[in-house]
Amino acid sequence: MASELLKTVEQVRFGDGFELDPRAYELRRDGRVLKLERIPMELLLLLVEERGQLVSRDRIIEKVWGKDVFLDTDNSINAAVRKIRQVLKDDSERPHFVQTVTGRGYRFIAPVEEAGTPALERPVASAPARETSLRAKPNWPRLASALALVAVVAVASALGLLRRPGPAPVLRSIAVLPLDNLSGDPSQDYFVDGMTDALTTDLAKVGSLRVISRTSAMRYKGTKKGLPEIARELKVDGVVEGSVVRAGNRLRVTAQLIQAASDQHLWAETYERDLGDVLKLQGEVAQAIAQQVRAQLTPEQEARFRSARSVNPEAYEAYLKGLHSLTTLSSTAQQIRVAQDYFEESIRKDPGFALAYVRLADCYVALGGYRSLSPEVAYGSAKEALRKALELDSRLGEAHTTLATLSWWHDWDWAAAEREFNLAVELAPSYAFGHSSRSGFLAWSGRRAEALAEISKTREIDPGYTSAPCESANDFQLRDYEGLMEVSRRGIVSDPNEWLEPYFLGVAYEALGRRSDAIPEYQKAIELSKGDQDPVAALAHAYAVAGRRTEAETMLRDLQRRSEGYVSPYLIATIYAGLDKKDKAFEMLEKARQERSWDIAWQIKADPRIDNLRSEPRFQSFLRRVGVSQ
Numbered sequence: 001m002a003s004e005l006l007k008t009v010e011q012v013r014f015g016d017g018f019e020l021d022p023r024a025y026e027l028r029r030d031g032r033v034l035k036l037e038r039i040p041m042e043l044l045l046l047l048v049e050e051r052g053q054l055v056s057r058d059r060i061i062e063k064v065w066g067k068d069v070f071l072d073t074d075n076s077i078n079a080a081v082r083k084i085r086q087v088l089k090d091d092s093e094r095p096h097f098v099q100t101v102t103g104r105g106y107r108f109i110a111p112v113e114e115a116g117t118p119a120l121e122r123p124v125a126s127a128p129a130r131e132t133s134l135r136a137k138p139n140w141p142r143l144a145s146a147l148a149l150v151a152v153v154a155v156a157s158a159l160g161l162l163r164r165p166g167p168a169p170v171l172r173s174i175a176v177l178p179l180d181n182l183s184g185d186p187s188q189d190y191f192v193d194g195m196t197d198a199l200t201t202d203l204a205k206v207g208s209l210r211v212i213s214r215t216s217a218m219r220y221k222g223t224k225k226g227l228p229e230i231a232r233e234l235k236v237d238g239v240v241e242g243s244v245v246r247a248g249n250r251l252r253v254t255a256q257l258i259q260a261a262s263d264q265h266l267w268a269e270t271y272e273r274d275l276g277d278v279l280k281l282q283g284e285v286a287q288a289i290a291q292q293v294r295a296q297l298t299p300e301q302e303a304r305f306r307s308a309r310s311v312n313p314e315a316y317e318a319y320l321k322g323l324h325s326l327t328t329l330s331s332t333a334q335q336i337r338v339a340q341d342y343f344e345e346s347i348r349k350d351p352g353f354a355l356a357y358v359r360l361a362d363c364y365v366a367l368g369g370y371r372s373l374s375p376e377v378a379y380g381s382a383k384e385a386l387r388k389a390l391e392l393d394s395r396l397g398e399a400h401t402t403l404a405t406l407s408w409w410h411d412w413d414w415a416a417a418e419r420e421f422n423l424a425v426e427l428a429p430s431y432a433f434g435h436s437s438r439s440g441f442l443a444w445s446g447r448r449a450e451a452l453a454e455i456s457k458t459r460e461i462d463p464g465y466t467s468a469p470c471e472s473a474n475d476f477q478l479r480d481y482e483g484l485m486e487v488s489r490r491g492i493v494s495d496p497n498e499w500l501e502p503y504f505l506g507v508a509y510e511a512l513g514r515r516s517d518a519i520p521e522y523q524k525a526i527e528l529s530k531g532d533q534d535p536v537a538a539l540a541h542a543y544a545v546a547g548r549r550t551e552a553e554t555m556l557r558d559l560q561r562r563s564e565g566y567v568s569p570y571l572i573a574t575i576y577a578g579l580d581k582k583d584k585a586f587e588m589l590e591k592a593r594q595e596r597s598w599d600i601a602w603q604i605k606a607d608p609r610i611d612n613l614r615s616e617p618r619f620q621s622f623l624r625r626v627g628v629s630q
Helices: 002-008 038-049 057-065 073-088 140-159 186-203 214-220 227-234 275-292 299-306 313-327 333-349 354-369 375-392 397-409 414-427 432-444 448-461 468-477 481-494 500-511 515-529 533-545 549-560 569-578 582-595 598-603 608-613 617-626
Strands: 012-014 018-021 026-029 032-034 098-101 105-108 112-114 173-176 238-247 250-259 264-274
Touching: 018 038, 038 057, 038 073, 038 105, 057 073, 057 105, 073 098, 173 186, 173 214, 173 227, 186 214, 186 238, 186 275, 186 313, 214 227, 227 238, 250 275, 264 275, 275 299, 275 313, 313 333, 313 354, 333 354, 354 375, 354 397, 375 397, 397 414, 397 432, 397 598, 414 432, 432 448, 432 468, 448 468, 468 481, 468 500, 481 500, 500 515, 500 533, 500 608, 515 533, 533 549, 533 569, 549 569, 569 582, 569 598, 569 608, 582 598, 582 608, 582 617
Parallel strands: 173 238
Antiparallel strands: 012 018, 012 112, 018 026, 026 032, 098 105, 238 250, 250 264
């Protein structure tokens, strides 16, 4: 094991400027510490200890992992050797350092120069041989002095009298980089990515620490960039990196905290647990990191980290698969339904797992937004899932973010929405989606400065975040059509495959009287979204006000006849408004109100397509029934 290796391997030099210092537990090159995790480091120590000799795979397993190892050792050894070669820039075909002996093991083949050992441990040179045959006696005075010195050092250390390194630097911002999958099984990537997400989420609850969002950090998965460069790009003081090894229901997580500017290792630890204790493990890691960066934890936060419950392993597995579908695959209704199935399975396996209910609620809200479900089914189901989640854990910031959205879009309870948004960002200060959602509500409320501040906060937490859709939505709510036009154009450049930007650009053009420019943008949005109702209705409206009534009426009939999903009566109302059929428009608006269509809350205050209805007394009456003021 590592402790044994540290006793036997001295500090050595090899290759072009490499230094291996087991006591400092560091591999350096030209004085710069190189990143190497615990398992690869222990394997390198073993190979250097037995340099020139074949080290069998069985011996590697015994010395590095232990006899009663539970994981897929073959793949784990291969992964560790691969990491050693990466950091040494060694070629497996033409090795300079680590040679593979196929089917048997490995050999360290580079010449090694010892860099010296501490004086107390350096062997004493032999005295010249005497002519007599008497056996040399031990030098008892020297041995006694050495033992006395060791005792003094031990006592002084125990009493805190020796000079110790100063306190760890205060880190005010960190990023959790994608954990490495050392299981040797690529199919476990979803599990490891989920662990990365979970650790990020736990740390995001620490109010005095800015934690970079998962979406920004995941861009560095598999990167060859150095840590200082990554830290500069993410604008953080430190990074957390590590690895996960999983075999069956056993789990080993290694994590280390590194000060980014100096590439200095501040802390490292390895945790081994049953999968059912994974939430406790995550809490322990998060608490240890928070303490290392000297973040201020409230007593409640400390208690939450310590008191994490056990979880059914199969439930956690299903949860991570659902999270993978929700966050890393195409954002389509079909993929959201896949995620929904996994979260429902997770709840069946463990009805007490609060986070599974939160993510299930998110799926229902998303399906309502895609209009795959009616408002009654989508938002009713989401609210029930959130009720259960908050019964289990009332301090989940993610749950309060979703509840705030429901209060805004479906319940039309604006005071509750604001209260929940405020609580959400208080409980999870580094939850980027909470801030971006709150910015939309503030813009809807007409509070421009506060909305812009929330977007800025989102960018701080998520530097890789493309804020154009959020900014476009805010400019729409504020009826700032010049600003909407500019931000939508930037959004199209940054992400040409996102349909929201050409859609919002079409809205801006139409509101500014540039109808001929709006039509091709709506057409592009329909193509990119594969026929989403919003751009379809927008194009039909544009045709209507441009005098192309036949095309508008054809699209209206096609939209009304859609057999899949839920057709929003609000969108039907906008087309009737464009055709100047006001009675039909108000009929559809009333139907949308009765169904509590989310379009009412989201669009009724700002939508330029219904501006020709706003002067009507019945429109003012409609707003009073909804509870909205112009």
